[in-house]
Amino acid sequence: MTTADAPDVLDPRRWITLAITTATVVIISLDTTVLNVAIPTILRDFDTTLPSLQWVITGYALTFASLLIIGGRLGDLFGHRRIFVIGATLFGIGSLIAALSQSVPQLVIGEAVIEGIGASLMMPSSLAILSKTFVGHERAVAFGLWGAVGGASAAFGPVVGGFLTTNYSWRWAFGLNVVIVPFAIIGAVMFMPTLRQVGSRPRLDIRGAILIAVGMALLVFGLSEGEQYGWLKPRRGLTLAGTEIWPASRPVSLVAVAFVVAVVVLTAFYRSSRRKELEDASPLFEFGQLRHRGFRFGLITIGVLSLGQLGLAFVLPVFLQEGRHLSAQMNGLWQLPSGLCFLIGAQISSRLARRVPLVVIVRIGVTMSVLGFAYLALVISADLQFWVLFPTYLLYGIGFGLCLPQITNIVLADVDTDKAGAAGGANNTAKQMGVSLGVAVIGALLSSRTIASGLDRLDTTTDLSPAVRTSAAALLRTNGVSFVPPEQATPAEVTILRRVFVESLASGARWPLVFAALTGVVALGVSFMIPNLRPLNEHSSAIDEEARLAAVH
Numbered sequence: 001m002t003t004a005d006a007p008d009v010l011d012p013r014r015w016i017t018l019a020i021t022t023a024t025v026v027i028i029s030l031d032t033t034v035l036n037v038a039i040p041t042i043l044r045d046f047d048t049t050l051p052s053l054q055w056v057i058t059g060y061a062l063t064f065a066s067l068l069i070i071g072g073r074l075g076d077l078f079g080h081r082r083i084f085v086i087g088a089t090l091f092g093i094g095s096l097i098a099a100l101s102q103s104v105p106q107l108v109i110g111e112a113v114i115e116g117i118g119a120s121l122m123m124p125s126s127l128a129i130l131s132k133t134f135v136g137h138e139r140a141v142a143f144g145l146w147g148a149v150g151g152a153s154a155a156f157g158p159v160v161g162g163f164l165t166t167n168y169s170w171r172w173a174f175g176l177n178v179v180i181v182p183f184a185i186i187g188a189v190m191f192m193p194t195l196r197q198v199g200s201r202p203r204l205d206i207r208g209a210i211l212i213a214v215g216m217a218l219l220v221f222g223l224s225e226g227e228q229y230g231w232l233k234p235r236r237g238l239t240l241a242g243t244e245i246w247p248a249s250r251p252v253s254l255v256a257v258a259f260v261v262a263v264v265v266l267t268a269f270y271r272s273s274r275r276k277e278l279e280d281a282s283p284l285f286e287f288g289q290l291r292h293r294g295f296r297f298g299l300i301t302i303g304v305l306s307l308g309q310l311g312l313a314f315v316l317p318v319f320l321q322e323g324r325h326l327s328a329q330m331n332g333l334w335q336l337p338s339g340l341c342f343l344i345g346a347q348i349s350s351r352l353a354r355r356v357p358l359v360v361i362v363r364i365g366v367t368m369s370v371l372g373f374a375y376l377a378l379v380i381s382a383d384l385q386f387w388v389l390f391p392t393y394l395l396y397g398i399g400f401g402l403c404l405p406q407i408t409n410i411v412l413a414d415v416d417t418d419k420a421g422a423a424g425g426a427n428n429t430a431k432q433m434g435v436s437l438g439v440a441v442i443g444a445l446l447s448s449r450t451i452a453s454g455l456d457r458l459d460t461t462t463d464l465s466p467a468v469r470t471s472a473a474a475l476l477r478t479n480g481v482s483f484v485p486p487e488q489a490t491p492a493e494v495t496i497l498r499r500v501f502v503e504s505l506a507s508g509a510r511w512p513l514v515f516a517a518l519t520g521v522v523a524l525g526v527s528f529m530i531p532n533l534r535p536l537n538e539h540s541s542a543i544d545e546e547a548r549l550a551a552v553h
Contacts, residue, residue, distance in 0.1 A: 038170035063116025072124030072425025087121025092181030140353030147405030148346025159332035208284035306434025308516030345401020365403025372396035450508030
């Protein structure tokens, strides 16, 4: 089976297609980041606990990551526009259920399950549609805008979420999707190219779909929940809907079991896919595509870079809200320049693509992000001011705006055209895996180093009574970055303890920022394995594009 390539005469509706795909990446990117700042309000509205509500976010990540490759392959088989429309419809339905939900289970069904499925269908299809609709320099522009909007949306999420939660309702975080999705569906039907299939349509690899879904779900669960449930020994039991699934008394944690089963299942998926590939039986994902160096090392680069990508987005909000006591809305405003700089970086990236090889743009962007993380690790302190943060926003925002869109461009430009959907799913899967593991490591570093630093400072603080010092140490061990002074502390002791905590939080935040910088260094090293493709010519045709890529294969 082959899929019709991008025509030499480009579709005049291609820019409307770009507008539709960027609109959908906005709602997908905004969704979780908007929800994050609304968690305290939802806790009060539903009178529930944080572990219960965390399943909304964890469940979304599980569904989204486990189905991305399947969603991309469905687009390859049945048409990306069709799968895009189905995904958008499901996403809108899930958003409506979440907006009207009256309990955590309803919110989980709407957000984590139905929205997650819809996003896993939309995201890889949107990438494949762009890859097949644009060629040459225009492809760099398209991916630049697509990536810029996605990255900026994630950065603007806290601002939007804080504004809606403070002035209206957290339910509008989902209500916005209900308004936007119908327009995206109508636009897709009217303007998106059909990208018709040529030849017979292979069957969907059902066995492979089941294996990858189960394996990825277990892997993402382990990466995202290891700190909470214990990496090897249980830290707490797992309870769902009032039923204890895995007691804390077990000799090994559920996370460790999930990792072992995930390795077994994903190994079976690899073997099954390779066998089908050798038999020309249309596997869900063709591992033979990894022969393309841009695809192979592009995936590794984006996966490693994603390990530290949320270093700033995760660490800074915690520090600003817990350490500087900023409101959710003010926290979002402080981080607004990061999103603006991301947009600027993406625009610079698309313009540079005319004159500079894509991989060089990637390396420049990764280097800037490393410098941004390193700078903040040096200057973060208990008295951190907004203006001190600004160089970080410039380096981090512009850096990621330069590199992320062009990594995606490299990954998708380097695979067979009829495998673009599965490749887009693999691209997002690599990123999701990196983010999941990165958040787990970053969260563990932030918590453990803040506690360690705080205990050291308490031991050397002489202006506290022994009882208050002991109680404060116990609370710090228990609450970590959410520490509050003990009730028996005097006003003078409360002031001292708050200062100790903020200084400890600043010290603890340096470790994950250094980790993020180091992952950037590793990603930079991997990027030197990516072929050094020529700059994209503004007048390149589809045939020119194939010849340009064939030179490095």
